[in-house]
Amino acid sequence: MIWNEKIECAGRDEMKAIQSKRLIETVQRIYHNVPTYRAKMQAADLVPGDIKSIDDLHKLPFTTKADLRDNYPFGMFTVPMSEIVRVHASSGTTGKPTVVGYTRKDLQSWSEVVTRSLCMAGVCQHDIVQVAYGYGLFTGGLGLHYGCENLGATVIPISGGNTAKQLQLMEDFGTSVIACTPSYALYLSEAIAEAGIKKENLKLRVGIFGAEPWTENMRREIELKLGLKAIDIYGLSEIIGPGVSCECEYQCGMHINEDHFVPEIIDPETLQPLPAGERGELVFTTITKEGIPLIRYRTRDLTRLIYDKCECGRTTVRMEKCTGRSDDMLIIRGVNVFPSQIESVLLEMSETAPHYLITVEREDNLDILNVMVEVQEQFFSDEIRQLEALRKKITQKIHNTLGISVNVKLVEPKTIERTAGKAKRVIDNRKL
Numbered sequence: 001m002i003w004n005e006k007i008e009c010a011g012r013d014e015m016k017a018i019q020s021k022r023l024i025e026t027v028q029r030i031y032h033n034v035p036t037y038r039a040k041m042q043a044a045d046l047v048p049g050d051i052k053s054i055d056d057l058h059k060l061p062f063t064t065k066a067d068l069r070d071n072y073p074f075g076m077f078t079v080p081m082s083e084i085v086r087v088h089a090s091s092g093t094t095g096k097p098t099v100v101g102y103t104r105k106d107l108q109s110w111s112e113v114v115t116r117s118l119c120m121a122g123v124c125q126h127d128i129v130q131v132a133y134g135y136g137l138f139t140g141g142l143g144l145h146y147g148c149e150n151l152g153a154t155v156i157p158i159s160g161g162n163t164a165k166q167l168q169l170m171e172d173f174g175t176s177v178i179a180c181t182p183s184y185a186l187y188l189s190e191a192i193a194e195a196g197i198k199k200e201n202l203k204l205r206v207g208i209f210g211a212e213p214w215t216e217n218m219r220r221e222i223e224l225k226l227g228l229k230a231i232d233i234y235g236l237s238e239i240i241g242p243g244v245s246c247e248c249e250y251q252c253g254m255h256i257n258e259d260h261f262v263p264e265i266i267d268p269e270t271l272q273p274l275p276a277g278e279r280g281e282l283v284f285t286t287i288t289k290e291g292i293p294l295i296r297y298r299t300r301d302l303t304r305l306i307y308d309k310c311e312c313g314r315t316t317v318r319m320e321k322c323t324g325r326s327d328d329m330l331i332i333r334g335v336n337v338f339p340s341q342i343e344s345v346l347l348e349m350s351e352t353a354p355h356y357l358i359t360v361e362r363e364d365n366l367d368i369l370n371v372m373v374e375v376q377e378q379f380f381s382d383e384i385r386q387l388e389a390l391r392k393k394i395t396q397k398i399h400n401t402l403g404i405s406v407n408v409k410l411v412e413p414k415t416i417e418r419t420a421g422k423a424k425r426v427i428d429n430r431k432l
């Protein structure tokens with residue numbers, strides 16, 4: 001089933017015409033309403049009239065997470081707060097989150113793109129969808145939720161965690177679609193086996209998995225263990241949330257909802273657009289958003305675009321699975337974590353030295369974040385009780401900042417290796 005055939009199967013010229021019209025409107029709006037954008041365009045010697053079609057997109061300046069941080073919390077919004085009906089947030093590079101705002105129309109567009117994504121995945125109104133993405137400031141839960149309702153499927157808004165309950169409802173309610181991070185899906189599969197639940201008693205047939213990178217091997221494992229078709233869904237809060245793109249039943253790249261989000265691939269070093277089909281950093285321009293339209297937003301995700309015909313009949317451009325990021329952001333159990341967030345916690349405390357090493361492991365399919373921290377000479381003690389109290393304090397502070405639990409290990413002064421060049425702060429041992 002194709003949700004919006006006219007758009008999803010439009011010809012290339014038709015799509016470009018839609019994109020051009022919407023880009024011109026967006027540029028007018030941001031120039032006149034957002035001082036940061038006006039200043040950026042003036043610095044590039046541009047006025048809105050210079051943007052005549054989508055082919056002029058490359059002339060516009062980039063937007064980054066730093067712009068959102070500098071305008072924290074609402075400075076990049078294009079409409080008055082009275083028109084904003086919801087906010088979401090994701091972690092930024094410092095303690096401050098990246099905040100996004102949605103108008104009523106933005107929420108409608110979001111539902112539409114998630115509904116399209118669900119249709120691509122083969123979900124229909126007869127399905128019972130267990131939404132096990134987190135609800136709250138994270139966009140995963142509510143994003144999937146409204147898309148499912150719009151489609152007419154039955155939603156179980158269980159949110160993330162509470163694995164025993166997830167299994168109970170899955171069995172009792174006859175869940176046919178599970179939406180969560182791929183790592184949680186694997187964890188669920190093990191919990192199902194441990195609980196002795198028979199696969200025949202489950203009705204799972206589709207999984208809507210995203211919010212973190214995962215490989216084809218992981219897909220095969222999940223499909224085998226849960227007995228479902230594992231579909232990759234992509235998105236980021238800054239652009240809208242889940243539903244920016246999604247795989248169809250052919251699982252050969254994620255169709256981008258490009259009548260709302262225009263993709264480009266750039267070289268992250270030179271910032272020059274790369275020729276069609278080359279791998280580089282993904283950049284998006286939103287062309288329908290009212291709350292916080294973003295122009296040439298650097299996602300830092302590395303991928304390539306696929307323009308070949310897809311068997312499903314959709315003509316929208318596809319993006320390959322993301323292979324990594326051009327910055328140091330880690331995704332731990334679906335939560336975005338920057339090493340700098342941990343560093344700023346340690347710098348705030350007098351007992352710790354700003355020397356630390358983060359290691360990430362995957363145990364039982366769950367991400368584990370370990371932080372090794374050096375204690376300042378004068379606070380180092382032979383008393384276990386004192387050190388344990390300090391360890392708990394650091395653990396709590398990092399938990400408050402990141403919103404996830406971490407294992408803190410204290411070490412003696414000068415134990416963590418020093419390097420003359422770039423410090424190696426992160427060792428990621430997950431085999432993704």
Ligand code: DLL
Nearest residue numbers: 090140210211212213233234235236237241242322
């Ligand atoms: O993770 C939105 C989302 C929710 C997507 C539920 C899919 C499902 P953020 O928290 O802002 O938003 O994180 C965005 O997560 O830039 C990617 O690095 C990563 N990411 C999201 N989806 C995928 C995916 C949500 N399918 C950041 N594959 C993005 C790889 C993904 N990475």
